Amino acid sequence: MRLGGRIAAAIEVIEDMDRRKRPVADALKDWGLSHRFAGSGDRSAIGNIVYDTLRRRRSLGFRMGQDDTSSVVFGAVLASGLDADALVAALDGDRHAPALPADGSLARFSAISLAEAPAAVQADVPDWLAGPLQDSLGDNWVTEAQAFSERPPLDMRVNTLKAAREDVLAELAPFDATPCEISPVGLRIAPIASDGRHPNVQVERGFQTGAFEIQDEGSQLAALLSGAKPGDTVLDACAGAGGKTLALAAMMKGQGVLHAYDTDRQRLAPIWDRLARAGAGNVEVHAPRASLGHLHGTLDLVVADAPCSGAGTWRRRPDAKWRLSAAQLERRVAEQAKVLAMAEAFVRPGGRLVYITCSLLAQENALQVQSFLQQFPEFEAEDAARIWQETLPDSGARYHPSAIGAGCGLTMTPQKTGTDGFFFASLTRRG
């Protein structure tokens, strides 16, 4: 396919996503199924155009002077480094190319400065999120939000139950993997450049044999900060597909008991295969509706990796940024309060409740913790800065906890820690 066909395909995918109000990954998958002639190079190029467009949908519309889907897709192609003349030349004679945007918008794109745009446009977020993001991220919120519009790296967590980081690093050397800057068990492959795509590391021997998992560095750090250790009794109260469960199991080195629970059997389903592959032998998975009453008041550590807006993952799921509504956010906040109220009952006196979200919104994070502490005064927040320093002593000055927002919790962001956005708080039951 030539560039014109790829642009036309990207427009088709985004229009399908908008019309059917569904995740972009589904729209892309369907496009692939109904266009089997497209090769893998075309598919990744189209995917990149689609995701680049969604990450910067508003600012691209501003720079083009119009925000219809075709214009913003053309904007994303220009933003990738092709100038307007080269773009026009590349489409010349291509019968699959869509019509060029209205006169002047290609020229306007490079002439106009984004600094002239309203803050929410510069930040590439819906208007209603400007206030909550400013309240959550402070004066620097536009720069913070812009970092969520960058392409993300591919991060992996080495499973120390099965392998050492150097061994996996050697296996992934052909893909230019490097050690993560903060996580001592993390490896990173840089964000996709131009038309390329990340390697399918899941077909590598190390993945198949459980030596590593795909997991964002922020998620790895949140698990490490929880401080689970060999011999502990732990509950992963929102285990989902087991991303944190696997990380906690590795920290516990097979000693102690790790209970994994989730209310959604569909989400929990992959956990069995993943645990087997990882060699995590000390995990007891509890099916939805199982009674965990016998564990009340007994556990050293309860991890509540709560359902949330997912705002911290906008680099990877930019479509979610535009779908999120104030009503949905309110629902997530209510669910989190419910999860915390469920989870606290399992913590023994002196034990800890660790609260994690992949969000940066204060309503889901610090304010949620404050409201919990008011309702359950037998808990107190630990100093998150101290936990960061003790857990990650080699994380360097750039990642000094004061830069990450210490207090009742820590917020990691692409801008501050080079990770997805994550919030972490540790609450101790007095006793």
Ligand SMILES: C[S@@+](CC[C@H](N)C(=O)[O-])C[C@H]1O[C@@H](n2cnc3c(N)ncnc32)[C@H](O)[C@@H]1O
């Ligand atoms: C952020 S996801 C968990 C991700 C998972 N811990 C991981 O690292 O892969 C949140 C999970 O909470 C679950 N959940 C929602 N409400 C719950 C509740 N009241 N009790 C337990 N789990 C709940 C959801 O089904 C979802 O799987």
